[in-house]
Amino acid sequence: MPLVIGVLAETHPGERRLSVVPDVVKKYQGLGARVVMQKGAGLPAHFRDADFAEVALVERADEVCAEADVVFCVQPPAPATLAALKPGSVLLGLLQPWASAERARQLAEGQVTAFALELLPRISRAQSMDALSSQGAVAGYECALIAADHSPKFFPMLTYAAGTIRPAKVLVIGAGVAGLQAIATARRIGAMVEAYDVRPETREQVESLGAKFIDTGVAAAGSGGYARELTDEEKAKQAERLARAVAQCDALITTAALPGRPAPRIIGADMIARMKPGAVVVDMAADTGGNVEGTVAGDKVWINDVLVIGPTHIPSRMPVHASEMLAKNLFNFISPFIRDGALALDWEDEVISGSCLTHAGEIRHPGVKQALGL
Amino acid sequence: MPLVIGVLAETHPGERRLSVVPDVVKKYQGLGARVVMQKGAGLPAHFRDADFAEVALVERADEVCAEADVVFCVQPPAPATLAALKPGSVLLGLLQPWASAERARQLAEGQVTAFALELLPRISRAQSMDALSSQGAVAGYECALIAADHSPKFFPMLTYAAGTIRPAKVLVIGAGVAGLQAIATARRIGAMVEAYDVRPETREQVESLGAKFIDTGVAAAGSGGYARELTDEEKAKQAERLARAVAQCDALITTAALPGRPAPRIIGADMIARMKPGAVVVDMAADTGGNVEGTVAGDKVWINDVLVIGPTHIPSRMPVHASEMLAKNLFNFISPFIRDGALALDWEDEVISGSCLTHAGEIRHPGVKQALGL
Numbered sequence: 001m002p003l004v005i006g007v008l009a010e011t012h013p014g015e016r017r018l019s020v021v022p023d024v025v026k027k028y029q030g031l032g033a034r035v036v037m038q039k040g041a042g043l044p045a046h047f048r049d050a051d052f053a054e055v056a057l058v059e060r061a062d063e064v065c066a067e068a069d070v071v072f073c074v075q076p077p078a079p080a081t082l083a084a085l086k087p088g089s090v091l092l093g094l095l096q097p098w099a100s101a102e103r104a105r106q107l108a109e110g111q112v113t114a115f116a117l118e119l120l121p122r123i124s125r126a127q128s129m130d131a132l133s134s135q136g137a138v139a140g141y142e143c144a145l146i147a148a149d150h151s152p153k154f155f156p157m158l159t160y161a162a163g164t165i166r167p168a169k170v171l172v173i174g175a176g177v178a179g180l181q182a183i184a185t186a187r188r189i190g191a192m193v194e195a196y197d198v199r200p201e202t203r204e205q206v207e208s209l210g211a212k213f214i215d216t217g218v219a220a221a222g223s224g225g226y227a228r229e230l231t232d233e234e235k236a237k238q239a240e241r242l243a244r245a246v247a248q249c250d251a252l253i254t255t256a257a258l259p260g261r262p263a264p265r266i267i268g269a270d271m272i273a274r275m276k277p278g279a280v281v282v283d284m285a286a287d288t289g290g291n292v293e294g295t296v297a298g299d300k301v302w303i304n305d306v307l308v309i310g311p312t313h314i315p316s317r318m319p320v321h322a323s324e325m326l327a328k329n330l331f332n333f334i335s336p337f338i339r340d341g342a343l344a345l346d347w348e349d350e351v352i353s354g355s356c357l358t359h360a361g362e363i364r365h366p367g368v369k370q371a372l373g374l
Numbered sequence: 375m376p377l378v379i380g381v382l383a384e385t386h387p388g389e390r391r392l393s394v395v396p397d398v399v400k401k402y403q404g405l406g407a408r409v410v411m412q413k414g415a416g417l418p419a420h421f422r423d424a425d426f427a428e429v430a431l432v433e434r435a436d437e438v439c440a441e442a443d444v445v446f447c448v449q450p451p452a453p454a455t456l457a458a459l460k461p462g463s464v465l466l467g468l469l470q471p472w473a474s475a476e477r478a479r480q481l482a483e484g485q486v487t488a489f490a491l492e493l494l495p496r497i498s499r500a501q502s503m504d505a506l507s508s509q510g511a512v513a514g515y516e517c518a519l520i521a522a523d524h525s526p527k528f529f530p531m532l533t534y535a536a537g538t539i540r541p542a543k544v545l546v547i548g549a550g551v552a553g554l555q556a557i558a559t560a561r562r563i564g565a566m567v568e569a570y571d572v573r574p575e576t577r578e579q580v581e582s583l584g585a586k587f588i589d590t591g592v593a594a595a596g597s598g599g600y601a602r603e604l605t606d607e608e609k610a611k612q613a614e615r616l617a618r619a620v621a622q623c624d625a626l627i628t629t630a631a632l633p634g635r636p637a638p639r640i641i642g643a644d645m646i647a648r649m650k651p652g653a654v655v656v657d658m659a660a661d662t663g664g665n666v667e668g669t670v671a672g673d674k675v676w677i678n679d680v681l682v683i684g685p686t687h688i689p690s691r692m693p694v695h696a697s698e699m700l701a702k703n704l705f706n707f708i709s710p711f712i713r714d715g716a717l718a719l720d721w722e723d724e725v726i727s728g729s730c731l732t733h734a735g736e737i738r739h740p741g742v743k744q745a746l747g748l
Binding site: 016043045046047048127128129130133134137138141142145146148149151152153154156158160161162163165185188189190276277278305317318319320321324325328329332 | 390417419420421422501502503504507508511512515516519520522523525526527528530532534535536537539559562563564650651652679691692693694695698699702703706
């Protein structure tokens, strides 16, 4: 019996990505695995069933679960689907490990070996599996486009027969993968870009993209590549310098995230009130509470004459390539352990042990257990 | 009594531009003119009344007309406003001269001297007054952003830890000002761009922007910089070669316009049917009937798995800079004839005589008279 890989259709509203793409399915088949997928699972990402060669198509999620030894998803499956997973089977995806103690318990009780890519150790070797980074790059690109598309001004300098239009000023807060991609994209379109991050070591990356780094005098490098939370005094100092930059920009893109926590509130109503008429704000953290006071997730709101946009499900705005990147991340994670059509996980491997949410009836991840009070 | 310049608020639904901007108002004042403007006229373009120094603010359009010797508008004013214009006063804007015999008659009977910037002779000296070009540049830029924002793929090549994303293929139909700006913008964002125009002399411009020119073997250079209409045989030959390019692209932007006529139908349903799943079409000509079969003006429709977008009022998506450009065009048109606070039109001037729709009780433009059967 060869290893059976199962692919679930996504059911979360607004989710359009798929956990595999046709080329990656071929690679699994090349490793001796058989693939079973829900009918039409790829349609929201513009992949048709016929694009997947030699894949067994089934109607329902529980039929996938009943057959599969390894099940791929993008978002956490519904409880009924989790209940259908075979004991001993592997579930792999962006499982939102910090979101639900209920789900972690259900997976443990069901004897499912669940890997959440959010838990991936941030080590060099794991970069090719890093779905948060790949999807962050998609989100940063999209948010720069959203800002440009909603700005009442040209981003680039433009010389025309009656004069010259000056380039727009874009301010990007947070210089992680998403922020850097937003900077790069706004620069490509032609804007002058300033950027800020509490981690001063990001200055070089920001400057390498042709943007100006804003120095607030506050440094807060944290662990795992994320920033630590700031003290109140640091927050005030940061806010003062930032408020000046915010008041001068034509478009503001905020990308600050804390793993498993609500997004930090960086831009207050007072800062928005000082922005130029027609300025645009894109709050990439809308899904997790927002970096900006007044952001409404999934909507656009005018605050005075400033348009504040809170896009949700951002990677799903670009499902073809977001799926391709995610599918490759998942493949790079699991494929080293597939040999001759069988799965053999190596629990000594830092990537495997570090990303494990549940295994053998237990919730394994210490950080998640602590965060959920388990 | 100094010359009084009047600025009307725009009333067409979807119109956000203004016919002046604060800097241009200062210039009129510098020429000795007094400016009267409707309260709040600039708000849709993010200009506040306080941004305009020493401007007389009035509530209603007819109050502007009662005072003004020269009245600026973007779109044609409503009949009641036209009726309020003083005999002998000048009206200047994008008056849609081909759209309404009624309006032309009303202007003539009211003894209004009306200049429609659409009628501007396409000569070198008039380039700085060419509102169709400046607004076309805005539209081309916007349509490239709309295409990028709606594409399920990255436009640029992207190298990330797990691989490389290939750049998207963008096809631009029509290489006028709008098409060239769409090409330039799609290239900036990082796409591979192909372009097509019936006027083979556009090849060099297309190639200078880093795009590939599609040669269909059909040439149709017309007068005034626009293309002539094609014969049926030419259309078939063009369609065959274009269909291949359309089938291969990820995003299609169509920008073909004929002055004062419905937009030419270039992309048939059969061509859309052959496009890739997830492909995006932006039909810039939606306002005038569309270049694409199935376009719905002001809406986005899925045709199979292809998203066809028919944006309307495109320059109003970017009202700050669109207004700035338009205001400068209008200023460059009229300011040579303002001296010491008085207007003295030179009817020997090709620009003045060529752009005139009505004067001294007559409809003056031969092309418009013919087109409207007057």
